[in-house]
Amino acid sequence: MKKIVFTLCAALLLSGGFVHAQSKKNDKIKKEKAVDTQSIYQFKVEDLSGETFDFATLKGKKVLIVNTASKCGYTPQYEQLEAIYKEYKDKGFVVIGFPANNFNSQEPGTNKDIETFCKLNYGVSFPMMAKISVKGNDMSPIYQFLTQKDKNGVKDSEVKWNFQKYLIDEKGHLAEVYFSKTKPDAPEIVNWIKQ
Incomplete structure (x- = not known):
């Protein structure tokens, strides 16, 4: 009888440990899923050629996201964007x-016009996405993520003008925001890339 009671107790203890371990495993999975919703890797967008661009392909890389325009006082920043891309890609x-x-x-312009403009005038070789809206009621989901703390987990911001820069770390999380006047090759951006 003692042997049966001992066996039952041992079985209960072991199953309790299993349940606890399983519970911890489930908590870890939930935590990982929660982090994923605050990473850029959840997004797929269209590029200038109409192909799907999956941000999950950028895992482990630092990313600078910038809203661009062809007829802006900051348009020459394409040159510096291309230069830092070539240097650190x-x-x-x-x-x-x-x-x-x-x-x-x-x-x-159309996506085709933009592609031609970028290549002819600035030799742009970094990935360019299809034209989107970065503010207002028709703001693209990726920019909702970049500008809203409840989505990115870091900070709220507003896109104030063309060539605003969002830095994304190697885990897909928002790291910093720089306004248009900060040049792409500014020391604070280059130092962040090199870290």
Whole structure:
């Protein structure tokens, strides 16, 4: 009888340990899923050619996301964006451009027009996405993520003008926001890339 009671107690203890271990495992999975909703890797967008661009392909890389325009005082920043992309692309860094026509209609062209403009005038080789809206009622989901703390888990911001820069770390989380006047090759951005 003692042997049966002992066996039952041992079985209960072991199953309790299993349940506890299973519960911890489930908590870890839930935590990982929660982190995923605050990473850029959940997004798939369309590029200038109409192909799907999956942000999950950028895991482990630092990313600079910028809203661009062809007829803006800051348009020459394409040159610096291309330069830092070329310098650091083999070191785990990428620039992603999102053309937008939200500010004084400074990006009126079609995706094809934008692609031609970028290549002819600035030799842009970094990934350029299809034209989107970065503010207002029709704001793209990826920019909702970038600008809303309840989505990105870091901070609220507002896109104030063309060529605003969002830095994303190697885990897909928002790291910092820089306004248009901060050049792409500014020390604070380059130092962040090199860290």
